Amino acid sequence: MNLYSALRPLIFRLDPETAHNLAFWLGARVCSWPRLPDPELPATLRRSAFGLAFPTPLGLAAGLDKGATLLPLWKALGFGHVEIGTVTPRPQPGNPRPRLFRFPEAGLILNRMGFNSEGAGIVAARLRNRPADLIVGGNLGKNKETPEAQALDDYRAAYRLIAPQVDYTALNVSSPNTPGLRDLQAPEALKPLLAGMLDLRREMGLERQPLLLKLAPDLAPEDLDAIVEVAVASGISGLIATNTTLDRGVVEEPLRAQVESKGAGGLSGVPLQAKAREVRRRILTALRGRLPLVACGGLGSAEDVQGALDDGAALAQIYSALIFEGPALIQRIHEGLI
Template sequence: MPFDPYRLARPLLFKFQPETAHTLAFAAGKMVQPIPGMMSLMAALCGRPPKHLVKKVCGLTFPSPIGLAAGLDKGAERREVWKAMGFGFVEIGAVTPEPQPGNPKPRLFRLPEEHLILNRMGFNSEGALAVAHRLRQRPSGLTIGGNIGKNKVTPEEKALDDYRAAYRLIAPLVDFMTLNISSPNTPGLRRLQAPEALRPLLNGMLGVRKEMGLEHQPLFVKLAPDLPFDELDAIVDVVVSCGISGIVATNTTLDRGIVSELNRAKVESWGDGGLSGRGLKLKSREVQRRILKRLPKEIAFMACGGISSAEDATLALNDGAALVQIYSSLIFEGPMLIGRINHALAETRSAR
């Protein structure tokens, strides 16, 4: 196995509170990103995606089917770094129309022994204008999506106005857009998934997309893993009948049952929030398979939730996902994980 510096860095990084560790890692990225040659060195260390992993989805070219899920780069600050790690795409955000601080700290917790994260960040966002400004410059060879949400103070019945406002600023600067209506940390947000709320929201967003002449830009909607299956079926039917380009599933779960009994009391003591990471995999996969059973082939699907290895990614792709997204396992396994997955996927493909 090649030398992996993250094995040395992780014990040190994990001595800090999770949000402090995140800030430190981002600061390190900020330092190295502009140094000439550093991104090429990192790309050489992590491994560039092999050429035959390139995938076309919804008319877009993805250098690898493995992408960085929303939530890690909320402000489009480290795109060069994600590209150098071997990601084929990244979802920037969630971006809210107006800046907001998110929930009070502490709001991020990790359970290393189970590779689990609990977060109640609550859409800390610099706002769409600031993020749009940064998106004006972008690296080539990385497909970029924008993940948008509503401000906390915006009442549910005005949610469409918020999604429209964020869309107007972000959409012209990215390759695809995702409507995040499944974060558990903004009160009432998940209620937008109910078919009677979802249909007007999606139609409204398709309207603004047309108004802006972006009809050909893919628009995705991101769903929670906690929906009863009959409701999930009804949601898929709304997505299909409205003509949205695709679905991303899943977001984090409210279900504490994914934590081992040994650690459940500890996780419960951390309070509210959504869980992600290894333990989410089975739950997410059940939801993904249910969606895929109902979804016509021409509607794209991105699998997310607990994916931490080439085997997990292969299962999702074989289930019918066009693309795969990763967040939590990057925190536990480190940047070289992506290259390992890319190369294992490439090997299984060439062996076919």
């Protein structure tokens, strides 16, 4: 039994956000150690995607380290890449608490954080001291009060500050917790958004830096096909699928009623797995290899990650499983992949 499993009953007795803040406080102490171990990853794990060389296909999904505060720790734990954010251009508090709920018996998390963000200025400043040889992605969003019609201005404002400090950027148009955000996935909204971002990337001389788009699992199959065509035609570098789901149908009864009683938010973890995989397979079929896909959603074991890679994904990201299984999961996944 590892330390995390031993402590889990205590950790899980805390309110989830308190536990998160405590873990980040501890993590920050660890990051201040002068010499953190360098993970030894065999060459067989290496992958390249959208022009970047990754030491392993396994990365940390967006939303856990929103402010890029624990990058040395994630690197020491063995992640090949970390997607920080979602970062909004201006600071905002996110939704009122409680806004994070866990259901350990189902490996399920419900969140309606609503992009709590220190803002792109503070996060960009922190990124100036980021560790080298860890691939860092900057996941960007818009502020809540920004009308959808001005969403592009927000993504551009965040990009201007964050992009120069990271290895790739990802546009988050798929969080269910910012009203109207997911409407940006509609092809007629997506086209000008992607074109506007690629223009800015060129203006900033960052043409070689990958720009990805992160999608929701709640899109109809035909909509996914249409989005894929828009993405490919736009010239962006790849897709990430998926974000959390609004679909309460992924949860078995009798837990479903309990989840519903907690109110709005996106679901992640084990119950999202089948749905996210189905969506990824549809995307991969539509893509026909024209762009790489980063798999995310319900992945929790080496078998899951290998399954996603076998389906055709270039990389894989985890979040919820890490909360339930602890940091030892990263090495277990690597051992299984090897």
